[in-house]
Each structure stands twice: as C-alpha cells, then as structure tokens.
Amino acid sequence: MRVITANVNGIRAARRRGGLEWLAQQEPDVVAMQEVRASAKQFATALDGxxxxxxELAHAESAAAGREGVAILTKHALASSSCVIDGFDEIGRWVEADVVVGGRTVTIASVYVHTGEAGTDKQTAKYAFLDALEARMAQLVGRPALVMGDFNVAHxxxxxxxxxxxxxxAGFLEDEQAYLTRLTQNGWVDVVRANHGDVPGPYSWWSWRGKAFDKDSGWRIDYQFASPTLAAVxxxxxxxxxxxxxxxxSDxxxxxxxxxxxxxxTTGE
Incomplete structure (x- = not known):
C-alpha cells in the first residue's frame, strides 16, 4: 500500500503546476492532502481529467471559502469517513476514513494544523486543536492506522x-514539540524519522522566498505517524x-x- 501525504498549497494551483500529474505518477493507493482550499465542486473540477x-474521495472543506481543507483519495473501497474531531467541524483540518485494501481495513486521517503565533489567541487555538488531535489519536493507536499531514511543528x-x-x-515551541513527543511515547511512530535516524532532515517545507530551497534551508513539518501495527511494515x-x-x-x-x-x-495481525 503506497501512501502519500502532501500539502498541495491549493488543489487548483497544484493542478496548474503539475502536482496532480506528479502524484498520479507515483501510483499511490492512498493520497492525503492538506490546504486544498476548494469547495466540493472546485475540487471535482480540479481532479477532472x-x-x-x-x-474515491473523502473531503472536509473549510467554512471559510478558499481556506484550509483536507482530503483523502483512495483507489480502494472507502468504507466510512468523518470530518469531525472532538467538535472541531467546518474548519477543514481533519478528515478520517476507513479504507479497505486487500480485505484489510486501514484507518487513514489527513490533518492540517494551522501555523499559530506565539503568545496570541491563534496559538491558543492551535493548542486546542492539538489537544483534540491527541485525544483522537489515542483512540486509534490500537488499530492499523495512519495519521498524516502538515502538523506545522518541527519536533x-x-x-x-x-x-x-x-x-x-511558532512551529518550534517546546509546548508544541511536547505533543509530538507524547504521540511517540504512546506508540505512534514517525516513520520518516525512524527510517532516517537521528540526523538533520529530510526537510519537507521551504519558503518560496529567497534561496531557502536551493540551500535546503527547510523545515520537516509533514509527517506520517503510523500505529505500531503499520509501523512494523x-x-x-x-x-x-x-x-x-x-x-x-507546492512549497x-x-x-x-x-x-x-x-x-x-503472515504475522497474523
């Protein structure tokens, strides 16, 4: 099962820049997208062709037009989906779906955590959402599950x-990092870090401005967190x-x- 998570920085812009073509070329089974910034109609138009x-598609759009929005696309059967996480609805930051792959059900969640701003209400709202995310992930860790997306936190x-x-x-505050630490302490595995070891990078975000991309002066804020069952494989x-x-x-x-x-x-899981 090939799984991709990508903050597309606007589904329509990603289409114009060749992003959907790139994603399709990877032959994914599941794609989790963040910041799609589109209504259901706009999303369908962007995918057309x-x-x-x-x-199959599960899409949580933001109540604010042109903002946020997350989605899950799968070539397999979509058994169920939900856009609500502990009362956070109409914000377009969480969508969860049960996907049936080869007779096995895997729970997939695409998440977008907003940037925040230290010492402001925006940061308080970020922590409130992270609280809800942490609580929901505690409920999912015992099943084959992946929670992935743009967490806007460098661990x-x-x-x-x-x-x-x-x-x-914001993005590098100890209180933010503590959420990701607790996730790993409670069984979730950051599969990129587990594979690459205790070394700088690999980064997943670079500013459009200046020479950040050319110098690889980036952040790793996009994660695939796997439950123990899936992390093992x-x-x-x-x-x-x-x-x-x-x-x-995309940036x-x-x-x-x-x-x-x-x-x-083969292991009987």
Missing part, C-alpha cells in the same frame, strides 16, 4: 535547518523534493511511504 479523478533540532533563529517562534519512506526550484508545485514536498500489508497477514 487526471488519473486521480477515478479515486527537534533535526527537523529545522535554522533552529537557533527560530527559538521562541513501513518500507523505504522518502520525500518527493523537486529537482529544482522551478519544478516545485511543501510530498511524503511517500510503502506499507507491506502482506507482511501483516
């Missing part, structure tokens, strides 16, 4: 090139970083992981 148009100094210059700023995670600045179709790069579900069958 692409290989992803044949995928450690290895997840941010300019970590010294970002101390005290995660294979070769990688970041879909564009070969050059002018080939970028984020996709995170791609293969999960060997056949291995679950």
């Amino acid at each position: 692409s290989a992803l148009a044949e995928y 450690t100094v290895n997840d941010l090139k300019n970590w010294k210059g970002n101390r005290g700023k 995660a294979r070769e995670p990688w970041i879909g970083r564009a070969a050059a600045y002018d080939q970028r179709w 984020h790069a996709a995170v791609v992981v293969d999960y060997d579900l056949a291995a679950l069958e």
Whole structure:
C-alpha cells in the first residue's frame, strides 16, 4: 500500500503546476492532502481529467471559502469517513476514513494544523486543536492506522535547518514539540524519522522566498505517524523534493511511504 501525504498549497494551483500529474505518477493507493482550499465542486473540477479523478474521495472543506481543507483519495473501497474531531467541524483540518485494501481495513486521517503565533489567541487555538488531535489519536493507536499531514511543528533540532533563529517562534515551541513527543511515547511512530535516524532532515517545507530551497534551508513539518501495527511494515519512506526550484508545485514536498500489508497477514495481525 503506497501512501502519500502532501500539502498541495491549493488543489487548483497544484493542478496548474503539475502536482496532480506528479502524484498520479507515483501510483499511490492512498493520497492525503492538506490546504486544498476548494469547495466540493472546485475540487471535482480540479481532479477532472487526471488519473486521480477515478479515486474515491473523502473531503472536509473549510467554512471559510478558499481556506484550509483536507482530503483523502483512495483507489480502494472507502468504507466510512468523518470530518469531525472532538467538535472541531467546518474548519477543514481533519478528515478520517476507513479504507479497505486487500480485505484489510486501514484507518487513514489527513490533518492540517494551522501555523499559530506565539503568545496570541491563534496559538491558543492551535493548542486546542492539538489537544483534540491527541485525544483522537489515542483512540486509534490500537488499530492499523495512519495519521498524516502538515502538523506545522518541527519536533527537534533535526527537523529545522535554522533552529537557533527560530527559538521562541511558532512551529518550534517546546509546548508544541511536547505533543509530538507524547504521540511517540504512546506508540505512534514517525516513520520518516525512524527510517532516517537521528540526523538533520529530510526537510519537507521551504519558503518560496529567497534561496531557502536551493540551500535546503527547510523545515520537516509533514509527517506520517503510523500505529505500531503499520509501523512494523513501513518500507523505504522518502520525500518527493523537486529537482529544482522551478519544478516545485507546492512549497511543501510530498511524503511517500510503502506499507507491506502482506507482511501483516503472515504475522497474523
């Protein structure tokens, strides 16, 4: 099961820049998208004519037009879906679906955590959403499940090139990082970090401005968190970083992981 998570920075813009074509070329079983910034009609129009148009869709749009929005696309049967996480509805930051792959049900969640701003109401709202996210993930950890997307938090100094210059700023606050630490302590596995080890990067976001991309001065804020069942069969995670600045179709790069579900069958999971 090939799974991709990508903050598309607007589904319509990603289509114009070749993002949907790139995603389809990876032949994913599941794609989780964040910041799609589209109504249901706009989303369908953006997908029309692409290989992803044949995928089943679960989409949570924001009540604010042109803002946020998350989605799950799957080439397999979509058993159920929900857009609500502990009362946070109409914000377009959480969509969850049960996907049936080869007779096995896997719970998939696509999440977008907004940026925040230290010392403001915006940051307080970010923590409230992270509280709800943490509570829901505690309920999912015992099943085959993936929670992935743009968390807008660099977990450690290895997840941010300019970590010294970002101390005290949203995205690199100790209180934010504590949420991700607790997730890993409670069984969730950051599959990219588990595969790459305790080293800087690989980053998944770079500013459009300046030479951040060319210098690889980025942040790793896009994650695939796997429950223990699926983490055990995660294979070769990688970041879909564009070969050059002018080939970028989002300010984020996709995170791609293969999960060997056949291995679950042989272990009796």
